[in-house]
Amino acid sequence: MLGGIYSLLSASFFIDLDAVDVAFTEASVGAGISTLLMLASLKLVNRYERKTRYKPLLALGVITITGALLIYGTLDMPHFGDPNAPAQQHVVPRYLNESMAEIGVPNVVTSVLASYRGYDTLGETLVIFTAGLGVMSLLLVSSRTKKESKNLVPADMRQQIILRVVAKMMIPLILIFALYVQFHGDYGPGGGFQAGVIFAAGVILYTMLFGLGVSQRAFHPEVIILLTAFGVLMYAGVGVACMLLGGNFLDYNVLRHDPIHGQHLGILLVELGVGITVAAVMITIFYKFTWRTVKHKYHQ
Amino acid sequence: MEILFDIVSWICLVAGSFFCLTGGIGLLRFPEFFSRIHAASITDTLGAGLIMIGLMFQAGWGLVLAKLILILLFSLIAGTTASHAMAKAALKSGLQPQVVGTMDSETGGAPSKS
Amino acid sequence: MFTITALVILVVMALALVRAFKGPTLYDRILAVNNFGTKTVLLVAVMGFLYGRPEFLDIAIVYVLINFISVIGILRFFEYAGKKNAEEEA
Amino acid sequence: MLYVLALSTMLSAFWLVNSGHYTPLILSFMVVSVIFVAYLCHRMDVVDGESQPLNLxxxxxxxxxxxxxxxxxxxxxxxxxxxxxxxxxxxxxxxxxxxxxxxxxxxxxxxxxxxxxxxxxxxxxxxxxxxxxxxxxxxxxxxxxxxxxxxxxxxx
Known part of the structure; x- marks a missing residue:
């Protein structure tokens, strides 16, 4: 919970530094989802803690060395806000000054993220996808452990009239807002990551209030797992399409006759892919956690 | 006209800040959870409302105004529901409010000591 | 004028933080966090005007929604977790 | 059906108020999004007289x-x-x-x-x-x- 406060605070700092997009991400990811997931995992860990089977010293050693290397690496980094820093001299001026002409998207962050740094963002999307896979496989393996827990019941909505009515009004608005953020990433703060998280948050709210069973009837888990892969494939597919059309991987200029239109289309598709993956992974993870906490009711 | 709007918006902002501050102090000063909810609700309703209205006067006609109204409506609905959910959860978990008495509308509103 | 308002909101956030650290019950903390969240929304909106960048309002909307969802989530979680855990946390 | 229409109207209004960009591309995204969300909400069974209080x-x-x-x-x-x-x-x-x-x-x-x-x-x-x-x-x-x-x- 203090983590939640922390991320609200840090979002304020980012706003102070004028990094709207980062603040946006922090707002949606940090303040809401991470708190919830942390609580959920805390709960699981609490109940299922066992003796460690691996050698902790080895891991400690690896972590120490990695940490030391990272710190050593930062020694060479320029001071914060140093105008002579390579980051300020090399590509940034080009990004800032020419992105409007080259890509035609008013929000610089989006053009950097999805176009100039297309590879990086593809990598990030893959990381999220892998994280989702990791969580799925982890929870799948340990789901063989049988433990009794009686204190977990699905939501009983007859007891929660007020919450039910208000949630019914809010959920459609949350979902449409997520899509709005998705498609306005070019103009304002936002984009695939944030939209995915907000969308997932709407679904998570629905699941929390109406119960896992109802929620899975509306959003089939199999479909959502497929969607996680679909988002990544869509991103990579755009890249491959660029290659087929004679450009480099993720070189959107060739998608249309006019490079600016090509860039625009490419960015839109890529962002959509990111959004789909993020939302689907989040929902899957939440389903898995919730399933872990209520499944005894269904097995018995 | 312009100056009038400015004055009104400043008054709203100052008053809103004052109510926020009052609520924050009440959050610290009131003795137990259930009375603290009331303090928090000051900042959520009149504090937030006045600040938003103050901003609206600065915004002029347009999308910004509409967005401000949206934020205000959302936060009122969400804040109210969240307060209720917290109070209910606290009551359910066994936290008892300290009260001087209870009343029941069916017994003619007569206070009955509990 | 916006600066003064922003400063007052920061002070109120600090007050809410004090309450969040002091407790004494779990629900006091949740109340404080919720209050902190609503103040953040206000702060974001005021900052948007302070810097003359109304896109900030989008962030404020996200905050309203996410704050609501996370408070409900936390409550749900502790409801599930039962009384015993709640007392340990508090 | 009436409620679905009401919901779609509300969603479109919400989008238009937020957007501020009225190019054909974005407007077509709006239509797609509204239909998509309305479909999801129908599946979620949250569209009824409680969430769309038309009568009052x-x-x-x-x-x-x-x-x-x-x-x-x-x-x-x-x-x-x-x-x-x-x-x-x-x-x-x-x-x-x-x-x-x-x-x-x-x-x-x-x-x-x-x-x-x-x-x-x-x-x-x-x-x-x-x-x-x-x-x-x-x-x-x-x-x-x-x-x-x-x-x-x-x-x-």
């Missing part, structure tokens, strides 16, 4: 004006008590009856109570409301049932 749209502004006045008055009272200190409060728990016919009406009533500082709805079971009031005066004000009657009138 016309009588609600008057109630809001009255409620705003109440909220302001209550705010000033509670703010005064914050400065006066904890001795000035006299918390009460009261049980009252809600006379509304539908769940939605009762939710409006319960939320109006919570919205007014000084009173918080603790529980809503059947048509019985449990309310925590900060002061005896606030409790007494609620027991007169004026708000209850007004909400019932809005419900129509």
């Amino acid at each position: 749209t016309f009588s609600i502004p008057g109630y809001w004006l009255w409620l705003i006045k109440e909220v302001v008055v209550a705010n000033i009272d509670v703010a005064r008590r914050v400065w006066l200190g904890p001795k000035s409060i006299s918390p009460m728990v009261i049980n009252i009856k809600a006379s509304q016919k539908t769940d939605l009406g009762m939710v409006i009533y319960a939320n109006s109570i919570t919205l007014t500082p000084g009173t918080v709805t603790l529980d809503l079971q059947g048509n019985r409301l449990k309310v925590h009031a900060l002061t005896k005066e606030a409790a007494a004000g609620l027991i007169t049932g004026e708000m209850d009657r007004r909400v019932s009138r809005v419900e129509g």
Whole structure:
């Protein structure tokens, strides 16, 4: 919970530094989802803690060395806000000054993220996808452990009239807002990551209030797992399409006759892919956690 | 006209800040959870409302105004529901409010000591 | 004028933080966090005007929604977790 | 079907208010998104008279004006008590009856109570409301049932 406060605070700092997009991400990811997931995992860990089977010293050693290397690496980094820093001299001026002409998207962050740094963002999307896979496989393996827990019941909505009515009004608005953020990433703060998280948050709210069973009837888990892969494939597919059309991987200029239109289309598709993956992974993870906490009711 | 709007918006902002501050102090000063909810609700309703209205006067006609109204409506609905959910959860978990008495509308509103 | 308002909101956030650290019950903390969240929304909106960048309002909307969802989530979680855990946390 | 239409209208309005970009591309995204969300909401079974209160749209502004006045008055009272200190409060728990016919009406009533500082709805079971009031005066004000009657009138 203090983590939640922390991320609200840090979002304020980012706003102070004028990094709207980062603040946006922090707002949606940090303040809401991470708190919830942390609580959920805390709960699981609490109940299922066992003796460690691996050698902790080895891991400690690896972590120490990695940490030391990272710190050593930062020694060479320029001071914060140093105008002579390579980051300020090399590509940034080009990004800032020419992105409007080259890509035609008013929000610089989006053009950097999805176009100039297309590879990086593809990598990030893959990381999220892998994280989702990791969580799925982890929870799948340990789901063989049988433990009794009686204190977990699905939501009983007859007891929660007020919450039910208000949630019914809010959920459609949350979902449409997520899509709005998705498609306005070019103009304002936002984009695939944030939209995915907000969308997932709407679904998570629905699941929390109406119960896992109802929620899975509306959003089939199999479909959502497929969607996680679909988002990544869509991103990579755009890249491959660029290659087929004679450009480099993720070189959107060739998608249309006019490079600016090509860039625009490419960015839109890529962002959509990111959004789909993020939302689907989040929902899957939440389903898995919730399933872990209520499944005894269904097995018995 | 312009100056009038400015004055009104400043008054709203100052008053809103004052109510926020009052609520924050009440959050610290009131003795137990259930009375603290009331303090928090000051900042959520009149504090937030006045600040938003103050901003609206600065915004002029347009999308910004509409967005401000949206934020205000959302936060009122969400804040109210969240307060209720917290109070209910606290009551359910066994936290008892300290009260001087209870009343029941069916017994003619007569206070009955509990 | 916006600066003064922003400063007052920061002070109120600090007050809410004090309450969040002091407790004494779990629900006091949740109340404080919720209050902190609503103040953040206000702060974001005021900052948007302070810097003359109304896109900030989008962030404020996200905050309203996410704050609501996370408070409900936390409550749900502790409801599930039962009384015993709640007392340990508090 | 009527409710789906109402929902779509509301979603489109929400989008238009937020967007500020009225190019054909973005507008077509709007249409796609609205249809998609409306479909999802239909699947989620959240589209009905409770989430789209069509029948009370016309009588609600008057109630809001009255409620705003109440909220302001209550705010000033509670703010005064914050400065006066904890001795000035006299918390009460009261049980009252809600006379509304539908769940939605009762939710409006319960939320109006919570919205007014000084009173918080603790529980809503059947048509019985449990309310925590900060002061005896606030409790007494609620027991007169004026708000209850007004909400019932809005419900129509």
